[in-house]
Amino acid sequence: MKLSNIRVVLVQTTHPGNIGAAVRAMKNMGLEKLCLVEPRHFPHADATARASGADDLLAAAVVCETLEDALVGCVLAFGASARLRTITWPQVDPRQCASVISNLDDSAEVALVFGREHAGLTNEELEQCHYLVHIPANPEFSSLNLAAAVQVLAYEMRMACSGDGGSRGGDVTHTPLATADELAGFYRHLEQAMIDIGFLDPANPRQLMRRLRRLFNRSHLDRMELNILRGILSAAQKNNS
Ligand code: SAH
Numbered sequence: 001m002k003l004s005n006i007r008v009v010l011v012q013t014t015h016p017g018n019i020g021a022a023v024r025a026m027k028n029m030g031l032e033k034l035c036l037v038e039p040r041h042f043p044h045a046d047a048t049a050r051a052s053g054a055d056d057l058l059a060a061a062v063v064c065e066t067l068e069d070a071l072v073g074c075v076l077a078f079g080a081s082a083r084l085r086t087i088t089w090p091q092v093d094p095r096q097c098a099s100v101i102s103n104l105d106d107s108a109e110v111a112l113v114f115g116r117e118h119a120g121l122t123n124e125e126l127e128q129c130h131y132l133v134h135i136p137a138n139p140e141f142s143s144l145n146l147a148a149a150v151q152v153l154a155y156e157m158r159m160a161c162s163g164d165g166g167s168r169g170g171d172v173t174h175t176p177l178a179t180a181d182e183l184a185g186f187y188r189h190l191e192q193a194m195i196d197i198g199f200l201d202p203a204n205p206r207q208l209m210r211r212l213r214r215l216f217n218r219s220h221l222d223r224m225e226l227n228i229l230r231g232i233l234s235a236a237q238k239n240n241s
Helices: 018-031 045-053 055-060 094-102 123-127 146-161 178-195 210-217 223-240
Strands: 007-011 033-037 060-065 075-078 110-114 131-133
Touching: 007 018, 007 146, 018 045, 018 055, 018 146, 033 075, 033 094, 045 055, 045 178, 075 094, 094 146, 094 210, 110 146
Parallel strands: 007 033, 007 110, 033 060, 075 110, 075 131
Antiparallel strands: none
16 A cells, blocks of 8 residues: 555545644555535645644645445545444444554555544434544543644555555455446445335435445445445346336
8 A cells, every 4th residue: 555545535624724733644655535514714824833843744634525425446445433332333442443454455546534622523424424533532522722632643644555555465366356436336325225125215214324324435346246236236227127
């Protein structure tokens, strides 16, 4: 895995100073790509001031309208959360997150997603991520400043992935992994197919989609596997019509 393929996504950041401090933390550790989802103020003088020399990353930052847009092309996304959630989602610490990432192919793109200063990430946003990453901190004071959280994650990425380009683990697949947008398309297809065959009642969906997303996210589907699953869904829909 290459550090340059790790994308930092900041969702609805309120203070532009935090955006600047985040790119400084990124550049210190060799990360390059920043995506901003609906930043409140950007570009902004406070962001440039706090970037202190990392303003090339600010200039290259991509501004997106939705998290789904920011995740296009990524095979894995990690949602950073200060809180442990009521929904159970696969959870890792920053070192485990870096280890998973360092085992991916050099061409794989991944995202580290950070939430709003006051409210973090919503459950819906977290569900678009494969894993929740939590920095173990004082349980009575566990919320780090946004840029400080970026720093901790970026440092672990550097420790795990720099040097010879990162160690390659055993689970490298030869078919490229399915990207977040391909998975989103698959989940829409799965939901529709389950409705069509009468398995999912849209009036009473319960936790079904959330549980299935968790199952499929855990298995790191490659593109071929995703196509097989979509083929099965289409066949089931056809037979049912
Ligand atoms: N008050 C918010 C915290 C926001 S801090 C809440 O309760 O969720 C801003 C962002 O920094 C968070 O959304 C998260 O992405 C990151 N962050 C802060 N502390 C963190 C921690 N201990 N572990 C992981 N991410 C953290």
